[in-house]
Amino acid sequence: MATMNEPKLIAGNANLPLAEAIARRMSMNRGVQLGLVDARVERFNDGEIFVEVYENVRGEDMFIIQPTSNPANDNLMELLIMSDALRRSSAARITAVIPYFGYARQDRRTKARTPISAKLVANLLTQAGIERVLTMDLHAAQIQGFFDIPVDNLYASPIFALDIKTNFKGQMGDLMVVSPDVGGVARARELAKRINSPLSIVDKRREKPGEVAEMTVIGDVTDKICIIVDDMCDTAGTLCKAAEVLMDNGAREVHAYITHGVMSGPAVDRVTKSVMKSLVITDSIAPSDAVKGAPNIRIVPTAPIFAQAILNIWYGTSVSSLFEDNTLSPIYESLYSMD
CATH class of the missing domain: 3.40.50.2020 (Rossmann fold)
Known part of the structure; x- marks a missing residue:
C-alpha cells in the first residue's frame, strides 16, 4: 500500500540489532533516512509490559519488528501490546515482521488433550490488530493457513x-x-x-x-x-x-x-x-x-532480505520474487561475489 509517506518501523526488545540493521538497509535502498519510531517498551515492577509511542503514527504504514524467541511469552506480549498501541493511535496498517515465529512447533495435536498453540498465537495476533505477517522459514508451512490475513513466509x-x-x-x-x-x-x-x-x-x-x-x-x-x-x-x-x-x-x-x-x-x-x-x-x-x-x-544476516520484503509490501509488489537468485543476489552482493 504505497503512500506519499515512508514506511515506519518500530521494534520491541527481542532483536534490536536486527531491527536497526533493517532500518539502515531500507535507508540505503530508499536514499532517505529511515530510523526506528521513537518508543519505549518497558516493564512495571510486577513484570507487566507497557508501551508508549512518542511519534505520530496516524495514517502510517507500520511494521513491527519482533521475533517471538526466548523469552517467547514476553516477546509475544510485547508484540501484541505494541500492535494494540498502534491500532489505537490510528495507524493505517500494521504488519508484524516476525523473523522467528515462536510456538510454531505446536502446529497440530500429536496426542489427546494437547493444544494447537500456533493457531492460538495466530488468533491473538489478528485480534491485536495485525493485518499482515512477514516471517521466515515457518516450522510448518500449514501455519500460514491458521491466519485469515496475508502471511509472507520468506525462505533462507x-x-x-x-x-x-x-x-x-x-x-x-x-x-x-x-x-x-x-x-x-x-x-x-x-x-x-x-x-x-x-x-x-x-x-x-x-x-x-x-x-x-x-x-x-x-x-x-x-x-x-x-x-x-x-x-x-x-x-x-x-x-x-x-x-x-x-x-x-x-x-x-x-x-x-x-x-x-x-x-x-x-x-x-x-x-x-x-x-x-x-x-x-x-x-x-x-x-x-x-x-x-x-x-x-x-x-x-537477514536484514537485506527483510528490508527488501518490507519495501515490496509497502510498494505493493511481489515478495516471492525474492526467492529468485537474480533478484536476491544484488541485495547480497556486498557479502557474496559470484565471480
Whole structure:
C-alpha cells in the first residue's frame, strides 16, 4: 500500500540489532533516512509490559519488528501490546515482521488433550490488530493457513545457496545436502536443487521428545562434504548426533545450515565439541555472546532480505520474487561475489 509517506518501523526488545540493521538497509535502498519510531517498551515492577509511542503514527504504514524467541511469552506480549498501541493511535496498517515465529512447533495435536498453540498465537495476533505477517522459514508451512490475513513466509535457502556457492567454490561437485529427518525433506530438496547437489536423509526415531534413539543414513555419503539443512537448532542434540552418524558412514566433512539458532542450554558447547566443521545460522534470533564467540558458528544476516520484503509490501509488489537468485543476489552482493 504505497503512500506519499515512508514506511515506519518500530521494534520491541527481542532483536534490536536486527531491527536497526533493517532500518539502515531500507535507508540505503530508499536514499532517505529511515530510523526506528521513537518508543519505549518497558516493564512495571510486577513484570507487566507497557508501551508508549512518542511519534505520530496516524495514517502510517507500520511494521513491527519482533521475533517471538526466548523469552517467547514476553516477546509475544510485547508484540501484541505494541500492535494494540498502534491500532489505537490510528495507524493505517500494521504488519508484524516476525523473523522467528515462536510456538510454531505446536502446529497440530500429536496426542489427546494437547493444544494447537500456533493457531492460538495466530488468533491473538489478528485480534491485536495485525493485518499482515512477514516471517521466515515457518516450522510448518500449514501455519500460514491458521491466519485469515496475508502471511509472507520468506525462505533462507536462497541466502544459504549464495553462501555455499561462495564458501565451497571448487568443491560443489563433492557436496551432499542432508535432511536431518524425513519431515525436512522438502526444505533440503529446495536447497539441493539450488546448488545442484544430491540429497540424503537421516532417518531418526525418538523414544521421547528431545531424545533420539536411533539414526540411519538413507543414501551414500562416502567421501562427500555433507550439508545438513534444517529450520531450527534448539539444544543441538539431534544435529550433533546426525553429524556423527554421517561421519561414521564415510562423510569427508559435515557442515550445517540452520535458519533459526535457538541454541538453548548446552547447544553452543555441543556444537563447539562436535565433529561439525561449521554451523551457519541467521540472525533471526539475537545471538548470545556464547554463540558469537563459538569458533565454528557463523552468522549470516537477514536484514537485506527483510528490508527488501518490507519495501515490496509497502510498494505493493511481489515478495516471492525474492526467492529468485537474480533478484536476491544484488541485495547480497556486498557479502557474496559470484565471480
